[in-house]
Amino acid sequence: MANKNFEQFKGSSDYVISDALKNAVNVSITLQRPLLVRGEPGTGKTLLSYSIASALEKELIRWNIKSTTKAAEGLYVYDTVQRLNDSRFGDKEVSNIKHYIKLGKLGQAFTTKVQVVLLIDEIDKADLEFPNDLLNELDEMSFYIPETEETIKAVQRPIVIITSNNEKELPDAFLRRCIFHYIEFPDPALMEEIVKVHYPNIKNALLKDALETFYTLRKIDDFRKKPSTSELIDWIQALLASGLDGKIKEGEIPFLGTLIKKETDFDHYVSHYIRKKQGYRGMNTYGN
């Protein structure tokens, strides 16, 4: 490789990564542009940034977006009400406006001396205009605080990872500035690797059975929510904890509740797949 700075990130011991994603992460680091990660819930979008942070030994700053989050909160908050309140008693230094400027997550990421990983989690939860409000800040990695006439500029441009669940379409102008990666649902071979990372001592027979059952469930198109990777991991943990290490009998799935979370899906499964095979006995397997 001609460029030594490229290919910094190689995945970490507890996070299995596809080549395409690794590539995208490294492009984003090299070009210093935000990486936008999208994919089904439970495919490890959020965990990716933890993995990057631990692999590159950098601090992670996580900004969780909620439906009420405003872009400005990420930069700084000027607590006017507090200042007004303090001014009535005069026991604090009200004249210094700096006491009432609190940096948000983005502001913190800009002001730290060493490079950090900044995770903007579930950006699509916020208002539709939210990403547009951050365009310039993410481009220039700086912002201006009119109250104190200060410009906060990134000391070290942070590695920015943004995740989205596709609840809302993101604006084009925002997308143009990002590197994009869509996390596909892992195929059985990759999934085997992922499970082994979490449970290195798992017996092969059990793993094979569990995966087979899992992918059979995922093939059922009528589920409202298909079981995802994180549910598989939980389920295997339950299997291991129960001391089960033999075979999973066909049509009799223990701890089904950890895989299927919606009542309608559960009913659908029971009525279409279990009753057909063995009468009503399957009902007993729910959450036992």
Added chain:
Amino acid sequence: MFTPFFYKLKEKKVPVSLTEWMILMEALSKNCCDNMTDFYYLARSILVKTETHFDQYDQAFQEYFRGIAPPIEITEELLTWLKNPKERPELTPEELAVMQQMDLEELLKEFEKRLREQKERHDGGDYWIGTGGTSRFGYSGSNPQGILVGGMDGMRSAVRIAEARYFQNYRSDVTLDVRQIKVALKQLRQLNRIGPEDELDLDQTIDATCKNAGELEFKWKRPRKNTVKLLLIMDAGGSMEPYAELCSQLFSAANSLNHFKSFKYYYFHNCPYDVLYPDIEQRKGEAIEHVLKTLEPDYKVVFVGDACMAQSELLDRYGDLYFHGYQKMAGLDRLRQFKSHFSHVVWLNPERARFSTYPTVLMISKLFPMFELTIDGLSDAVKKLTARR
């Protein structure tokens, strides 16, 4: 470098911009990739910003880098047949030997021919297109000279990845689930300040506090809320049967969204005549005169229907096939009433194919802007509904 590829992407309707192209050039100049597969992913992560365009990207990529003709379009219906591959054992060497060799062109011709002949789902067997069979066409079959319909075949080189067109299912011009319809409908909003005054008005508070010699005085204002009122009128006639699920998805999205100031819905058969039905099973209608009188003109109206009927059903005064009694007005005149009463009306049509050919569709689309009932069509319709007139 690769400039024709840029235009190829544009041609395939991938929304690439110059900004992104320059980023790609920057990445190349920084040696971010050293083989074709890397380049495939690199260019994709920079140029394509949604998985719904991955398929178009794949097509552009394979056409540019190999000059392969695009595969023939495979219908939605066919893909549904192929969704659940049936288990089938491997072929025996004898069977394999029996399979005669056929060149690609011949194979494609035959594929199209059989596609035309075939009318239903088919699994197993050795002739029709389907899953788990030994016919030359289909998914997870085992004919050595076969055409793979859909599915991923595990080949790793870049052009092959593109060829597999794994992301075909993500294209946004296909209709998708309730959640995505909701996202599209969410755009249907007009924010106004209504409701109780319960939001702190900071500027006013500061002003008032100053005037009050520093003693805190809070000022409140009304929060901004969506004021859009939606009226959904759906065709529940026989010809709409294939789209019943699609319509119910749209309905449940609109109904559960909790986003509109008011949401009303009615059903009709074929074309709205004298009455609309709040409940299709009970056949108890509400007169359209009553509906128009009670609903304000600022309701946004969405018709859903295939708009396909005999011309007499739309134009004749006694055109209603389901009802042989007194009828005041022809269907088309009823629709005109809607047009003159409401300021924003659109028509969503699940049947794309007949847009420009079917006479009644043409007549209705002259009256109301007509959009296809897909995510893209719905977003366009929403834009039309929120536009100022």
